[in-house]
Amino acid sequence: MTTQAVSVDVAGPADEPAVPDECRDWLRRVADLLIPASETMPAASDAGVAARQLDVVLRSRPDLTHHLLRAWTLTVDTDPPEVMAELRALDPTAHDALCLIVAGGYYTNPRVRGLLGYTGQQPHVVGIAEDIDEELLSRVIERGPRYREA
Amino acid sequence: MEQAEVLIIGAGASGGVAATALADAGFDVLCLEQGTWPDRAEFPAQRVTYELEARKQWSGSPNVRRNAGDYPIDDGDSDIVPLMYAGVGGSMTLYAADWPRLLPSDFRVRSLDGVADDWPLRYADLRPYYERTDVAFGVSGAGGDPAYPDGAEPPLPPLPIGQTGLRMARAHDRLGWHWWPAAQAVLSAPYAGRRPCVQYGACMQGCPEGAKASTDLTHWPAAIGKGARLITEARVARILVSRQGLATGAEFVRPDGSWDIARADVVILAANAVGTPRILLNSASPLHPQGLANSSGLVGRRLMVHPFANVMGYFDDDMASWNGHVGAKITCYEFYETDPDRDFVRGAKWSLAPTGGPLNAALPTRAGEDAWGPEHHEHVRRHLGRTISWGIFGEDLPDESNAVELDSSLTDSSGIPAPKITYKVGANSRRLLDFHIARATESLREAGAYDIATESLMRYSGWHLLGTARMGADPATSVVDEFGRSHDVPNLYVMDGSVFVTSGGVNPTSTIVALALRSAEHLVANRRQQRIPA
Numbered sequence A: 001m002t003t004q005a006v007s008v009d010v011a012g013p014a015d016e017p018a019v020p021d022e023c024r025d026w027l028r029r030v031a032d033l034l035i036p037a038s039e040t041m042p043a044a045s046d047a048g049v050a051a052r053q054l055d056v057v058l059r060s061r062p063d064l065t066h067h068l069l070r071a072w073t074l075t076v077d078t079d080p081p082e083v084m085a086e087l088r089a090l091d092p093t094a095h096d097a098l099c100l101i102v103a104g105g106y107y108t109n110p111r112v113r114g115l116l117g118y119t120g121q122q123p124h125v126v127g128i129a130e131d132i133d134e135e136l137l138s139r140v141i142e143r144g145p146r147y148r149e150a
Numbered sequence B: 001m002e003q004a005e006v007l008i009i010g011a012g013a014s015g016g017v018a019a020t021a022l023a024d025a026g027f028d029v030l031c032l033e034q035g036t037w038p039d040r041a042e043f044p045a046q047r048v049t050y051e052l053e054a055r056k057q058w059s060g061s062p063n064v065r066r067n068a069g070d071y072p073i074d075d076g077d078s079d080i081v082p083l084m085y086a087g088v089g090g091s092m093t094l095y096a097a098d099w100p101r102l103l104p105s106d107f108r109v110r111s112l113d114g115v116a117d118d119w120p121l122r123y124a125d126l127r128p129y130y131e132r133t134d135v136a137f138g139v140s141g142a143g144g145d146p147a148y149p150d151g152a153e154p155p156l157p158p159l160p161i162g163q164t165g166l167r168m169a170r171a172h173d174r175l176g177w178h179w180w181p182a183a184q185a186v187l188s189a190p191y192a193g194r195r196p197c198v199q200y201g202a203c204m205q206g207c208p209e210g211a212k213a214s215t216d217l218t219h220w221p222a223a224i225g226k227g228a229r230l231i232t233e234a235r236v237a238r239i240l241v242s243r244q245g246l247a248t249g250a251e252f253v254r255p256d257g258s259w260d261i262a263r264a265d266v267v268i269l270a271a272n273a274v275g276t277p278r279i280l281l282n283s284a285s286p287l288h289p290q291g292l293a294n295s296s297g298l299v300g301r302r303l304m305v306h307p308f309a310n311v312m313g314y315f316d317d318d319m320a321s322w323n324g325h326v327g328a329k330i331t332c333y334e335f336y337e338t339d340p341d342r343d344f345v346r347g348a349k350w351s352l353a354p355t356g357g358p359l360n361a362a363l364p365t366r367a368g369e370d371a372w373g374p375e376h377h378e379h380v381r382r383h384l385g386r387t388i389s390w391g392i393f394g395e396d397l398p399d400e401s402n403a404v405e406l407d408s409s410l411t412d413s414s415g416i417p418a419p420k421i422t423y424k425v426g427a428n429s430r431r432l433l434d435f436h437i438a439r440a441t442e443s444l445r446e447a448g449a450y451d452i453a454t455e456s457l458m459r460y461s462g463w464h465l466l467g468t469a470r471m472g473a474d475p476a477t478s479v480v481d482e483f484g485r486s487h488d489v490p491n492l493y494v495m496d497g498s499v500f501v502t503s504g505g506v507n508p509t510s511t512i513v514a515l516a517l518r519s520a521e522h523l524v525a526n527r528r529q530q531r532i533p534a
């Protein structure tokens, strides 16, 4: 158990999913191999995929919790770099769930979304027919009917 | 016990349209729907976890989603997974609202191309109904599309085509190929008390604005205002039939698990092309051992689902291609009609849709390969916002071995036998898709794509469920007549996507609802001749 993980990452509301700290430590190590830091993007652990973002993921997808716990239990003696290959062979469902948990946690992090410039799922007022080029459209009409009379 | 003049089973697209027309005409209408009313506040569009929820509780597959209202489907023997939603509004709750019509040739494939069968009606017969349902649902689009015969313009102007639409429009302009702003059942402006689209880009997990048309918004409130009764969480097991061969009502399960009866003079099935044959086959009795309305043996047969391919181009610049309504920005009908120089008949419509958010970009479902480790960020950068994809809806020719049957052991939670689907993509469809993939690749290259990824058959693409109780004039080769009336049981109607004779190569819902309106109004007009139980 890492006390730092408890104080920094796990503190939160009472309804937090029950994932042991050892499992979070394991996840942090595996996740950083899946999504390491780049020049512009943080590593998975820095984006909180084993901490708050894990809680975000599991609150929205409680069904993933037991796949995570199973993945951890199956590979508890495996070196982190071998974990994904081993899971793919032993338990593809747990393997896929782990990918989803790591990517799901990472890409729901607002800082990551900001760095990517992703502003989807936010309301934008629709400009009525303002981006349709009438000249292009009239050339489609000039080319004549496309359908068969029947 | 419940009682009504008309019992409708299913409150989805066709059920909502039929209920409104009948309630308007003064009929006492009762509808039994296995799902609940949608709660727009629950739709995930505005939550950061939207892409995670889309893969489970908001999946189009009842087997993945497993809501209380869903029944399971054995799809192990199907190339394509059937997708649908149970609730008021039906599968329209999750649909993408791409709203094209069938073309004139789609109704005449036997006469024109020597395959499958002609419909017992033509495009011109349906056109007035298309125009009325466009108004009722609030369709946005641009009039004058040369892919279609002349007719009334959609009631609302087109939605934005976005950077991706414009780029592909210019490419098709250079190629001399057809393109057109896509007709969508999504509001581009306020309409009938509903708010317009604000481009969340999450239409396939429910539209929180109510900008996307579905019958829970566009039809059921009016139908209920006219006296129609809608009972939700009511799961129909089977239709009951008298010795005289008339439908007398249905047996159903209430949410507390108790069984009940709804009696009616006329029964309308609107449970979609999987749910309807399931009910008819579950209604087998000593008088109808093969299932109800099944003297032709075609109930459940000829399932068509539109095999779907996706061709995606990679571009250098960020076009925010995750943005906007999900149905289609623009469409292309350049290769829709049969060309004798090709090694297949019929064709496909292309739809240009957004390519998804960051989770979609990161996971192998879109990429086709894993990209973890040091390459991960470059992989996401390539995909997110910098891709354009053509979705190709190929015409699916009917084949009696593609079928909905009853599973020998699987049941829903009430013990009612569940459906099993057998579906294989035919040889004509495969050649058709391969040709279209090659043309879509040319299109994207012309637009400047530096790389192309192809999904030559998407398994989770069974959005369009059609053909399992086909219409026709001959009772030996069809289940219902051109107005959805069963040849065998004169007070039993089918008004959902099951009645399609052939599939066409376009999204079907505008045609499903136009047919439902035509059938319901025919029932109203002929009410005095309608045989009913004593």
Ligand SMILES: Cc1cc2nc3c(=O)[nH]c(=O)nc-3n(C[C@H](O)[C@H](O)[C@H](O)COP(=O)(O)OP(=O)(O)OC[C@H]3O[C@@H](n4cnc5c(N)ncnc54)[C@H](O)[C@@H]3O)c2cc1C
Residues within 6 Å of the ligand: B009, B010, B011, B012, B013, B014, B015, B032, B033, B034, B035, B060, B083, B084, B085, B086, B087, B088, B089, B090, B091, B092, B094, B095, B096, B097, B098, B099, B100, B204, B234, B235, B236, B237, B270, B271, B272, B273, B275, B276, B279, B327, B463, B464, B465, B495, B496, B497, B498, B507, B508, B509, B510, B512
């Ligand atoms: C994810 C997705 C995307 C789609 N996108 C498009 C698109 O862009 N364009 C397009 O044209 N189409 C699209 N479709 C298809 C479209 O939703 C359907 O064509 C249309 O809803 C079918 O109408 P229907 O009346 O036949 O059945 P449905 O709308 O499916 O309604 C059937 C209703 O019957 C109920 N029911 C079934 N069995 C029972 C029973 N035993 N007892 C009580 N109730 C029962 C169901 O719960 C359901 O509410 C999409 C579908 C999905 C799932």
Ligand code: SF4
Residues within 6 Å of the ligand: B045, B186, B196, B197, B198, B199, B200, B201, B202, B203, B204, B206, B207, B208, B209, B210, B211, B212, B324, B325, B326
């Ligand atoms: S893009 Fe428009 S139609 Fe789709 S969910 Fe958002 S508001 Fe609704």
